Amino acid sequence: MTVMTKPSTADGRAVVAAPSLSPAAQLAKPALLSVEQANAMDVARMTDLFKAHLNPGQLHFMKLLGFHKVKIERAEGMFYTDQNGRRILDFFGGFGSLALGHNHPRILAARKKFQEENRHEIAIAFMSQYAAALAHNLAQISPGDLDMVFLGSSGSEAMEAAIKLGERAAGPKRPKIVYAENSFHGKTRGVLSVTDGQLYRGEFKLIDNTLRIPFGDIEAVENAFRSDPQIGVIVLETIQGGGGIIQAPDGYWQKLRALCDQYGVLWIADEVQCGVGRSGRFYAFEHFGVVPDITAVAKSLGGGKSAMAAMIARHDVYMKAYGTPKTAMIHAAATFGGIGEASITAIETLNVLYDEGLIDNAAVTGDYLLLRLRQLQAKYPKIIKDVRGQGFMVGLEFHDFSQTLPMVLRPVVGVLDDKLKGSLSGFVGALLLRDYDVLVAFTEYNRNVIRLLPPLICQREHVDQFADALDSLLSRGIVAIVKDFVKSQMK
Numbered sequence: 001m002t003v004m005t006k007p008s009t010a011d012g013r014a015v016v017a018a019p020s021l022s023p024a025a026q027l028a029k030p031a032l033l034s035v036e037q038a039n040a041m042d043v044a045r046m047t048d049l050f051k052a053h054l055n056p057g058q059l060h061f062m063k064l065l066g067f068h069k070v071k072i073e074r075a076e077g078m079f080y081t082d083q084n085g086r087r088i089l090d091f092f093g094g095f096g097s098l099a100l101g102h103n104h105p106r107i108l109a110a111r112k113k114f115q116e117e118n119r120h121e122i123a124i125a126f127m128s129q130y131a132a133a134l135a136h137n138l139a140q141i142s143p144g145d146l147d148m149v150f151l152g153s154s155g156s157e158a159m160e161a162a163i164k165l166g167e168r169a170a171g172p173k174r175p176k177i178v179y180a181e182n183s184f185h186g187k188t189r190g191v192l193s194v195t196d197g198q199l200y201r202g203e204f205k206l207i208d209n210t211l212r213i214p215f216g217d218i219e220a221v222e223n224a225f226r227s228d229p230q231i232g233v234i235v236l237e238t239i240q241g242g243g244g245i246i247q248a249p250d251g252y253w254q255k256l257r258a259l260c261d262q263y264g265v266l267w268i269a270d271e272v273q274c275g276v277g278r279s280g281r282f283y284a285f286e287h288f289g290v291v292p293d294i295t296a297v298a299k300s301l302g303g304g305k306s307a308m309a310a311m312i313a314r315h316d317v318y319m320k321a322y323g324t325p326k327t328a329m330i331h332a333a334a335t336f337g338g339i340g341e342a343s344i345t346a347i348e349t350l351n352v353l354y355d356e357g358l359i360d361n362a363a364v365t366g367d368y369l370l371l372r373l374r375q376l377q378a379k380y381p382k383i384i385k386d387v388r389g390q391g392f393m394v395g396l397e398f399h400d401f402s403q404t405l406p407m408v409l410r411p412v413v414g415v416l417d418d419k420l421k422g423s424l425s426g427f428v429g430a431l432l433l434r435d436y437d438v439l440v441a442f443t444e445y446n447r448n449v450i451r452l453l454p455p456l457i458c459q460r461e462h463v464d465q466f467a468d469a470l471d472s473l474l475s476r477g478i479v480a481i482v483k484d485f486v487k488s489q490m491k
């Protein structure tokens, strides 16, 4: 490798060299890998690079689950294909970002056409027809006067925009934000302040104008609003994802809307995970006939191929915050907000969702998934504690087995990571992948819950494949499952 020393004057100041006009003075190319080399990389090399440059600590968890042995070579529809040609059924669904499944042909075609026509990407200097069309589509889909759109690249970014908009629209006299226990709204600093995970919050200095209340407890909302006139905003996931697929009790959202109206508090509905059709309606709040003041979607909006997120606000609320030339640029889109290919991908995604009836499918086939799981709960009442959710956002909670495991086995479990000790979900997830080629997700806060967020293209046959696999695994009994898992860790 060429080592360059920076020339300096006698007093130590750097000398700025005049640019050389010689074509020979080319910067030496670092040892970069090519796309072909990335494609051809084997698991051992991937592991080395992941450890060296991405996240060594995360490898620990991948090893616990056996995920570190897999290299994905292809992904189509409901399935991944690994380096050995094994097809893995995807009930993890990229934490809810794969409504259309992997590499939906219409999404691929739209993107290919966009590239072949040399369309423009960055939407800063000129208006973008793609961002404008996407905003139009989102306004068409959204109920009420939710029609002002901010485009970003991640759920966190859309939620940051939502919270800042709420704060400005509520005004300086009402700066307080209410959020819920077990909430997850992202990890950037603003939304981390309303994300309820000690692990994530750690020692960071967060915004302190917040108030945490239990989720789904309308009296707690009323007490907060009544006792603190500084509250201007309440932010809630319509179905809590990271909390373990938690739904609010009947009547909650209607009462929340009424309380927000009564006390003049703005309601932000975080639909990053439960939105874009996952619950069986485009927005989960639509099940309750109410409209929030601000909402946000991301994940599946990108069609499984692009990073796209949107905040959608009621017209008046938006105009109050950013409606004049003087205020318009306070939180306008960032560099990649509404960029071309991501926008057309999202436009096509929304069209596919309706053309293929995928939201209806989430409702109907989601009910079938719940039915199959409830049958398994009836068959294995000592293992499965609860089955809950809506559409294709389903949680399966296991009993904490650390107390029920035979005494002789308890020391064996002691070799495991703390997080896994009382929790069957890691064991079940690992063995579903190893023995049945099925991938499931876990939840941030409740290690006893398996989270199922399959693509909305999921059919009954896929539900059957998943439920039959789970049935077969659970029929081995807890002791065998635990022993088998622990044995695989010893290898």
Ligand SMILES: Cc1ncc(COP(=O)(O)O)c(C=O)c1O
Pocket (backbone or CB within 6 Å): 095, 153, 154, 155, 156, 157, 159, 184, 185, 186, 187, 237, 241, 242, 270, 271, 272, 273, 274, 298, 299
């Ligand atoms: C409800 C909810 N809000 C916000 C986020 C943050 O989204 P992102 O990871 O795209 O920043 C997530 C991510 O899982 C989420 O589930």
